[in-house]
Amino acid sequence: MPRTVTLRPWQKQALELFVAISAADFLAVATPGAGKTTFALTAARQALAAQVGRRLIVVVPTAHLKVQWARAAAAFDLHLDPSWSAADGALPADMHGVITTYQQVASAAGTLRALAADAFVIFDELHHAADDHAWGDAVRLAFEGTARRLALSGTPFRSDVHAIPFVTYDEDDEAVADFEYGYAEALRDGGVVRPVYFPRIDGRMEWSAPDGSRQAHSFGDALDASRASQRLRTAYSLDGEWLPHVLRQAHEQLLAIRQRQPAAGGLVIATDQDHARGIADLLAHRLRIRPVIATSDDPEASDHIARFATGSDPWIVAVRMVSEGVDIPRLRVGVFATTTTTELFFRQAVGRLVRWTPGTTGQKSFLFIPDEPRLRARAFAIAEQRRHCLRREEPREGVERPEETELEAEQYSLFAPISAVPLTDDEAPEWALDEDGAAEPASDATLTITLPELPGGRRSPSGAAAPPDGRTLREHKSYLREANTNRVRSIARLTGMTHAAVNKELNWTVGVEKITEATVAQLERRLAKAEAWLAQESSRHRAG
Numbered sequence: 070m071p072r073t074v075t076l077r078p079w080q081k082q083a084l085e086l087f088v089a090i091s092a093a094d095f096l097a098v099a100t101p102g103a104g105k106t107t108f109a110l111t112a113a114r115q116a117l118a119a120q121v122g123r124r125l126i127v128v129v130p131t132a133h134l135k136v137q138w139a140r141a142a143a144a145f146d147l148h149l150d151p152s153w154s155a156a157d158g159a160l161p162a163d164m165h166g167v168i169t170t171y172q173q174v175a176s177a178a179g180t181l182r183a184l185a186a187d188a189f190v191i192f193d194e195l196h197h198a199a200d201d202h203a204w205g206d207a208v209r210l211a212f213e214g215t216a217r218r219l220a221l222s223g224t225p226f227r228s229d230v231h232a233i234p235f236v237t238y239d240e241d242d243e244a245v246a247d248f249e250y251g252y253a254e255a256l257r258d259g260g261v262v263r264p265v266y267f268p269r270i271d272g273r274m275e276w277s278a279p280d281g282s283r284q285a286h287s288f289g290d291a292l293d294a295s296r297a298s299q300r301l302r303t304a305y306s307l308d309g310e311w312l313p314h315v316l317r318q319a320h321e322q323l324l325a326i327r328q329r330q331p332a333a334g335g336l337v338i339a340t341d342q343d344h345a346r347g348i349a350d351l352l353a354h355r356l357r358i359r360p361v362i363a364t365s366d367d368p369e370a371s372d373h374i375a376r377f378a379t380g381s382d383p384w385i386v387a388v389r390m391v392s393e394g395v396d397i398p399r400l401r402v403g404v405f406a407t408t409t410t411t412e413l414f415f416r417q418a419v420g421r422l423v424r425w426t427p428g429t430t431g432q433k434s435f436l437f438i439p440d441e442p443r444l445r446a447r448a449f450a451i452a453e454q455r456r457h458c459l460r461r462e463e464p465r466e467g468v469e470r471p472e473e474t475e476l477e478a479e480q481y482s483l484f485a486p487i488s489a490v491p492l493t494d495d496e497a498p499e500w501a502l503d504e505d506g507a508a509e510p511a512s513d514a515t516l517t518i519t520l521p522e523l524p525g526g527r528r529s530p531s532g533a534a535a536p537p538d539g540r541t542l543r544e545h546k547s548y549l550r551e552a553n554t555n556r557v558r559s560i561a562r563l564t565g566m567t568h569a570a571v572n573k574e575l576n577w578t579v580g581v582e583k584i585t586e587a588t589v590a591q592l593e594r595r596l597a598k599a600e601a602w603l604a605q606e607s608s609r610h611r612a613g
Contacts, residue, residue, distance in 0.1 A: 076518060079261075082248070096220045097109075097222075098223075105193075109193075109221055119521070124185070127193065128191070139541075143543065154177070155173075163590075175203050175204045178208075178211040186214050192208075192220040224417070225244060261425055265451065268437045272311040276300070276484065288300070288304075291442075307348070334400050335385070337406055338418055339406055361376070398426045
């Protein structure tokens with residue numbers, strides 16, 4: 070049966086434009102949750118079908134996204150290795166390519182350059198190539214010889230720090246997209262993203278400033294950048310009452326949503342790792358909730374995120390682990406409790422809450438934020454798009470939009486929060502829960518396309534059969550590698566040989582230098598050889 074995929078209107082338009090443009094580089098900017106991954110993998114499938122032996126390389130911001138992309142690619146019968154490293158040697162013949170991170174590219178640009186020759190490359194959230202000057206240089210070195218480069222971003226970005234390779238900029242240093250699909254368009258289309266509402270919580274904060282002065286201000290007071298940063302940090306203090314109040318309101322909102330969507334979840338974005346653990350303690354002691362915690366210093370953080378994504382736990386607390394690209398459609402409520410207030414980061418946070426869940430009514434999402442001028446302006450810009458699309462209201466007049474100012478570095482050792490209390494408003498908020506969100510559109514048969522067969526009509530480059538038990542090819546290979554490792558350990562124990570010697574002997578029998586180069590068929594033969602060897606040694610020991 071021919072494989073088909075149903076695209077959203079914007080995905081089909083972008084795909085047609087991508088095919089029509091012959092240039093090597095294509096930048097698609099689409100609002101988070103719109104389906105950039107599906108668009109990119111459809112384009113990749115067509116590109117690999119048109120050229121025998123062409124590889125696919127995906128570059129992502131974080132390690133967690135490597136596994137997420139590998140699973141998504143497997144649904145297109147594209148088999149990518151998310152655990153590849155420069156030390157692995159040649160790519161196995163039954164894999165279409167690899168998934169790596171921008172950080173890995175910086176340390177393995179030369180190796181990737183050889184692997185990427187004439188390849189199809191997808192850059193997920195390409196603006197991360199500007200996080201470090203060396204990263205941008207490495208991206209250029211590794212991928213300047215590729216056949217096509219498809220760059221994706223959830224938000225427009227600038228080159229304020231470092232220009233990003235393969236991107237064209239206008240006179241204002243704004244990246245020029247070949248195709249752009251914004252939040253307002255996605256809301257207007259319906260069934261693409263959720264409408265997001267922004268409960269804003271005011272408060273009165275008191276703190277001792279680094280210069281020794283005692284400060285006391287609400288979010289309505291106009292302050293310079295330094296004191297505004299101190300005020301925000303005071304609000305987020307674990308010892309104050311503002312943050313527990315916000316967490317309680319957010320949890321009540323989540324409970325109301327879970328009456329209709331029992332698996333709905335919430336996300337708290339914390340300032341740093343200690344702050345995340347402190348928030349988890351607040352949820353446990355004040356609300357009797359044990360949240361999932363995902364911090365970068367935890368080697369199992371990606372596993373925690375994956376389990377939360379498919380589970381029903383009410384809350385996850387993270388710093389930057391649940392960031393752009395992480396796909397957790399059940400997230401409906403967020404709490405913005407980080408001092409990172411740039412527009413790009415704020416829009417990324419909103420993007421965690423917008424992913425549409427087919428068949429679920431209403432689908433409003435809520436991001437609780439401090440009623441702080443910068444965040445208020447960011448929320449207002451997004452809310453105006455929502456109002457225009459859902460209610461057709463005229464934009465409000467006279468709303469202050471303060472200029473973005475980067476927070477100054479502070480002498481935090483001399484800074485001390487004293488108190489933070491919420492200021493409540495008895496007026497009924499516009500975000501009060503109801504379920505009249507965007508409607509789900511009717512299906513459109515004209516948007517279903519047939520994916521071209523890969524060369525030879527095979528499921529994988531080597532023609533390997535479908536893995537058992539519903540596993541993807543990558544998951545089956547991981548299973549076989551682990552089984553091989555276990556047999557090697559047992560053989561070494563019985564024979565007294567080193568693990569390296571046993572591995573060398575088994576690799577030789579199937580014709581590979583490293584196990585990472587082996588195809589599924591070679592891994593299966595290697596496992597059979599290992600089991601026969603182990604049975605022979607076990608029999609000899611019993612006889613002796």
